[in-house]
Amino acid sequence: MDTFLQQLINGLTAGSVYAVVALGYTMVYGIIQLINFAHGEVVMIGAMVAFTVINALAPSGLPPLAVVLIGTGCAVPVCMLVGYSMERLAYRPLRGAPRLAPLITAIGVSIILQHLALMIWSRNIMAFPQIIESRTYFIAGAAITTVQIAILGICVLLMGALALLVYRTPLGTAMRATAQNPQVAGLMGIDVNRVIAATFVIGAALGAVAGVLFGTYYGIAQYTMGSVLGLKAFSAAVLGGIGNIPGAMLGGVLLGLVEALGAGYIGDLTDLCQYGWLSGLIDACAGGGHFILFGSNYQDVFAFVVLILVLVIRPSGLLGERVGERA
Amino acid sequence: MNKTTVGITLIAGALALAGCGEQQKPAAPQASGIEIRIGHAGPTTGAIAHLGKDNENGAKLAIDEANEAGIKIGGQAAKFVFIGVDDQADPKTGTTVAQKLVDDKVSGVVGHLNSGVTIPASAIYNQAGIPMVSGSATNPKLTEQGFKNVFRVVGRDDQQGPAIASYLAAAKKPKLVAVIDDATAYGEGIANEVEKTLKAANIKVLPREKGTDKTTDWKAVLTKLRGRSPDAVFFGGMDATGGPLLKQGRELGMKAVFSFGDGACTDKMTELAGKAAEGLLCSQAGIPPQAASKKFLEAYKKKFNTDPILYAPFTYDAANLLIEAMKKADSAEPQKYLPELQKISGFTGATGPIAFDDKGDRKDAEITIFTMKGGKIEPIAVVKSGKTVPYEEFVKSMGGK
Numbered sequence: 269m270d271t272f273l274q275q276l277i278n279g280l281t282a283g284s285v286y287a288v289v290a291l292g293y294t295m296v297y298g299i300i301q302l303i304n305f306a307h308g309e310v311v312m313i314g315a316m317v318a319f320t321v322i323n324a325l326a327p328s329g330l331p332p333l334a335v336v337l338i339g340t341g342c343a344v345p346v347c348m349l350v351g352y353s354m355e356r357l358a359y360r361p362l363r364g365a366p367r368l369a370p371l372i373t374a375i376g377v378s379i380i381l382q383h384l385a386l387m388i389w390s391r392n393i394m395a396f397p398q399i400i401e402s403r404t405y406f407i408a409g410a411a412i413t414t415v416q417i418a419i420l421g422i423c424v425l426l427m428g429a430l431a432l433l434v435y436r437t438p439l440g441t442a443m444r445a446t447a448q449n450p451q452v453a454g455l456m457g458i459d460v461n462r463v464i465a466a467t468f469v470i471g472a473a474l475g476a477v478a479g480v481l482f483g484t485y486y487g488i489a490q491y492t493m494g495s496v497l498g499l500k501a502f503s504a505a506v507l508g509g510i511g512n513i514p515g516a517m518l519g520g521v522l523l524g525l526v527e528a529l530g531a532g533y534i535g536d537l538t539d540l541c542q543y544g545w546l547s548g549l550i551d552a553c554a555g556g557g558h559f560i561l562f563g564s565n566y567q568d569v570f571a572f573v574v575l576i577l578v579l580v581i582r583p584s585g586l587l588g589e590r591v592g593e594r595a
Numbered sequence: 596m597n598k599t600t601v602g603i604t605l606i607a608g609a610l611a612l613a614g615c616g617e618q619q620k621p622a623a624p625q626a627s628g629i630e631i632r633i634g635h636a637g638p639t640t641g642a643i644a645h646l647g648k649d650n651e652n653g654a655k656l657a658i659d660e661a662n663e664a665g666i667k668i669g670g671q672a673a674k675f676v677f678i679g680v681d682d683q684a685d686p687k688t689g690t691t692v693a694q695k696l697v698d699d700k701v702s703g704v705v706g707h708l709n710s711g712v713t714i715p716a717s718a719i720y721n722q723a724g725i726p727m728v729s730g731s732a733t734n735p736k737l738t739e740q741g742f743k744n745v746f747r748v749v750g751r752d753d754q755q756g757p758a759i760a761s762y763l764a765a766a767k768k769p770k771l772v773a774v775i776d777d778a779t780a781y782g783e784g785i786a787n788e789v790e791k792t793l794k795a796a797n798i799k800v801l802p803r804e805k806g807t808d809k810t811t812d813w814k815a816v817l818t819k820l821r822g823r824s825p826d827a828v829f830f831g832g833m834d835a836t837g838g839p840l841l842k843q844g845r846e847l848g849m850k851a852v853f854s855f856g857d858g859a860c861t862d863k864m865t866e867l868a869g870k871a872a873e874g875l876l877c878s879q880a881g882i883p884p885q886a887a888s889k890k891f892l893e894a895y896k897k898k899f900n901t902d903p904i905l906y907a908p909f910t911y912d913a914a915n916l917l918i919e920a921m922k923k924a925d926s927a928e929p930q931k932y933l934p935e936l937q938k939i940s941g942f943t944g945a946t947g948p949i950a951f952d953d954k955g956d957r958k959d960a961e962i963t964i965f966t967m968k969g970g971k972i973e974p975i976a977v978v979k980s981g982k983t984v985p986y987e988e989f990v991k992s993m994g995g996k
Contacts (some may be wrong), residue, residue, distance in 0.1 A: 271822035274847065278814040393835045398869035404846055411848045486811040486839050487867060496809070531815035539802065558802035564816045565778050565805035 308498015
C-alpha cells in the first residue's frame with residue numbers, strides 16, 4: 269500500500285509540472301491554433317538560466333530560498349523575452365499562411381533554441397547546487413520531500429492565477445474573444461497582435477517556472493531536457509483537450525499518474541513467469557526466475573501511448589477542444 | 596627606413612641564420628647509432644587536455660630514462676625520439692594524427708587516451724603493422740577486433756563488474772540486491788557481470804530494472820524496489836543518470852548501499868546527488884596514480900614538478916614495454932619486436948607486473964574500489980585476479996607512499 273501511495277505522490281509531483289508546461293501549449297493553440305513545439309525549449313532555457321544564476325550565487329551565503337527566487341526571477345523575464353521574440357519574428361509573419369507553415373517553423377525554432385543553448389551552456393550537465401536542505405516526511409510509509417510539497421503548492425497557485433487571469437481580467441476576456449474569432453475581436457477594438465503576444469509571454473513565464481521546478485526536483489538541467497518534457501506536456505494538453513485550459517491541468521496530472529503507476533507496475537504485470545501456463549514455456553522462469561516483457565524503461569512510452577489512444581478514441585480530448593466554440 | 600633597406604636587412608638576417616644552421620648541422624648525425632621514434636597520441640588540447648598531457652608526460656619520462664640508460668639495439672647505440680601528437684579526444688582527428696605517426700615512421704605508439712578515439716586509430720596502426728599500447732582505453736571492443744598489434748596495460752570495463760560485485764558481497768554481505776541498468780551496451784554489460792557474480796556468491800538478485808541513458812525520473816523504479824527492501828543497489832550507467840538515481844533513492848528513504856561502475860565513479864557525483872552520494876561504492880579500471888611505484892612517482896615529480904593525475908603510470912609502462920620488447924628482439928623493426936611484445940614476461944612496471952593475454956589485454960589487471968567520503972572518491976581496495984586487497988596494503992606492496 270505504501271508503494272502505491274508513493275507512486276501516487278511521485279506521479280502527482282511530475283504531473284503537476286507537466287500541467288504547467290501543458291498550459292503553454294494549450295493557451296497558444298487555443299488562440300491561434302498553432303502547436304508551438306518550441307515551448308519545451310523555453311522551459312529548458314528557463315531551467316538553464318535559473319541554474320546559471322543559482323550556481324553563481326550559491327557560494328554567496330544568501331539564504332537558499334532567496335537564491336532560488338533570484339534565479340527564478342532572472343529566468344522568467346528571459347523566457348518572456350524568448351517567447352515574445354519567437355512570436356514576433358517567427359510566427360507573426362506567417363499569420364494567415366497555411367497551418368503547416370507555422371507548424372514547421374515551430375519545429376525549426378525548437379531546433380534553433382536547442383542549439384543556441386548548446387552553444388551557450390555546452391553539452392555538459394548542470395547540477396543544481398546542494399543548497400536546499402530537502403526534508404523528507406513520511407505519510408503512511410510514503411515519503412514526501414519539502415521540494416515536492418513546494419512544487420505541488422506552486423503549481424496549484426500558478427494554475428489558479430492563470431484561471432483568474434483568463435476568466436476575470438480584461439486581458440483574459442480579450443484573449444478569449446480573440447480565440448473565438450480574431451477578425452471580430454479586432455473589429456471590437458481589441459489589439460489582436462498584442463493579445464497574441466501576451467499569450468506567448470504568459471505561456472513562456474509559466475514555462476520558465478516549470479523549468480526551475482523540474483530542474484530543482486531532479487537536480488539536473490541539460491540542453492536536451494526540453495524535448496521529451498515538451499512532448500509529454502503536449503500529450504497532456506491533447507489528453508485534456510487541446511486549447512482547453514482546465515483540460516491541460518487535468519491532462520498533466522493524469523499523465524503524471526499514468527506514468528508513475530505504469531512504470532511502477534508494468535514490470536510485474538508483464539512478468540510472464542507469473543502466468544502459470546506461460547511459465548512452463550519459458551526457460552528463464554525455471555527455479556523462480558523472471559521473464560519481463562516490458563521493464564520500467566518503457567516509462568517514457570506511456571505518454572505517447574496515451575497520446576495515440578486519445579487521438580484514436582476521443583480526438584477532442586477528455587474535456588473537449590476549445591475550437592468547437594469558433595464555428 | 597625605406598623599402599630597400601628593409602629588404603637588405605631581411606636578406607642579411609636570413610643569411611646569418613642559414614649560416615648558423617650550416618655550422619651546427621654536422622654535429623648530430625655524426626654520433627654513431629640508430630634513431631628510434633616512439634609516438635604518443637592523446638588530447639593535449641580541449642576539455643581533457645590535462646589528462647592528455649599527463650599521459651604524454653608518462654611516455655616521455657620512459658623515453659628520457661631509456662636515453663639516459665644508453666640502450667644498445669642491434670649493436671648500435673639507440674637514440675629514442677619522442678613524437679607527441681594531439682588527437683583532441685576526437686575520433687576523426689585521432690585517425691588523422693595516427694596516419695601522421697605512421698608517415699613519420701614511428702616504431703611504436705603509446706596511446707590513445709579515449710576508447711572512442713583509440714578504436715578507429717588502432718585500425719590505422721594495424722594496417723601499418725605498428726604496435727600500439729594504450730594506457731587508458733578500457734572499452735572491451737579495442738582488443739576484440741582481432742588486431743595482433745593492439746595492446747593495453749589497463750583493465751577492461753567488463754572486468755569491473757565481477758570486481759565491484761565481489762567487493763560488495765564480501766564487504767557489505769547483502770542478502771538481496773537490486774540491479775538497475777540504463778539499457779546501453781556499457782550499462783547492461785556491467786550490470787550483467789555484477790548479477791552473474793552475485794548469483795555465484797549465492798546472493799539473491801531482484802529482477803532487473805531498466806531505465807535509459809536519459810532517464811532523470813527514477814522514482815517509479817525506486818519506489819517499486821523500496822517495497823522489496825534490498826540491502827544493496829547496483830546501477831550500471833553514467834553519472835548523469837546515476838546522480839539523480841542516488842538522490843531520489845535517499846529521498847524515498849532507501850537505506851540500501853548504492854554501487855556503480857566507473858561511468859558514475861567521479862567526484863561529480865557529489866555535485867549531482869549532494870549528501871546522498873556519501874558512502875557510495877564504485878569501481879575504476881586500473882589503480883590510482885598515488886598507488887604507482889615509488890620510483891616512478893619520484894622520477895615524475897622531479898621531471899615535471901607535479902604529481903601524475905590519472906593514467907601517467909600506465910603510459911609510462913606502455914612506453915617501457917615497447918622499449919623492453921625492442922631490447923629483447925634486438926631490433927626496432929615492428930615485425931621483429933612485435934612477437935616479443937606479445938609474449939613479454941618478467942616485466943614489472945610502475946603499475947606492477949605486466950603480461951598480455953592472446954587478445955592483447957593485460958593479465959590480472961587491477962580494478963580499484965572507491966567510496967565517496969566528504970565529497971571526494973577515495974580508494975579503499977584493489978581487486979586483482981579475484982582477490983581483494985585493502986588499498987593501504989596494496990600501496991605498501993608497490994613501495995609507494
